[in-house]
Amino acid sequence: MDGIATITSRITQIQSTVAALNPQPTAPSSAGGFDSVLATEVTKQSGSTTGVDPTALRVQQVGAYGSEQLSNAAAIIKAGQGLGLSVRDQTIGVMTAIGESSLRVVNHGDTAGPDSRGLFQQRANGAWGTYADRMNPTMSATSFFTALAGVQGRDSVAPTIVAHTVQRNADPQYYTKYWDDAVAIVSGLTGTSGS
Numbered sequence: 001m002d003g004i005a006t007i008t009s010r011i012t013q014i015q016s017t018v019a020a021l022n023p024q025p026t027a028p029s030s031a032g033g034f035d036s037v038l039a040t041e042v043t044k045q046s047g048s049t050t051g052v053d054p055t056a057l058r059v060q061q062v063g064a065y066g067s068e069q070l071s072n073a074a075a076i077i078k079a080g081q082g083l084g085l086s087v088r089d090q091t092i093g094v095m096t097a098i099g100e101s102s103l104r105v106v107n108h109g110d111t112a113g114p115d116s117r118g119l120f121q122q123r124a125n126g127a128w129g130t131y132a133d134r135m136n137p138t139m140s141a142t143s144f145f146t147a148l149a150g151v152q153g154r155d156s157v158a159p160t161i162v163a164h165t166v167q168r169n170a171d172p173q174y175y176t177k178y179w180d181d182a183v184a185i186v187s188g189l190t191g192t193s194g195s
Contacts, residue, residue, distance in 0.1 A: 062188040063181055069103035072119055072137045073185045079141035087192045093144055095182035096163040099175045105135055120144050
């Protein structure tokens with residue numbers, strides 16, 4: 001129970017931080033503003049050179065992923081760090097968002113989930129928060145990681161199985177092809193490896 005209380009307390013802290021930033025669902029064209037806000041917040045909260053380096057957000061490209069996508073990946077990584085999750089878990093978050101939205105905050109679903117939205121294509125079933133939460137990179141990543149933290153034995157199974165357990169998609173192997181890109185992005189933004 002102490003673990004749940006700690007997670008709940010940390011989620012409340014994250015929500016307070018996000019509220020202080022006055023988050024709004026952002027369109028892809030506003031990613032430059034998000035870069036600036038995220039870099040400022042990371043600098044204020046980290047106070048050290050560990051974690052996401054704000055200067056790394058100046059990276060314009062990692063593989064096929066540009067600055068908007070890297071900003072969203074940085075938000076995912078920071079949410080995972082905020083919950084005390086491992087680099088591997090953070091990389092699973094990035095891998096999942098690549099598979100679901102190519103690291104873009106999308107305002108549409110697909111045939112299987114027409115009500116899915118955001119980086120993680122989270123459904124409007126109440127489990128993933130409000131529409132604004134699902135469209136906010138930090139909040140949607142926090143929701144994803146809160147569910148991921150409940151996956152028992154996740155360090156001993158393939159990353160795609162962990163993602164599948166959280167997302168409950170049709171194909172347990174679906175995310176495998178995005179792992180190498182996720183490792184490259186996390187390594188490029190943090191200087192660490194989740195593999």
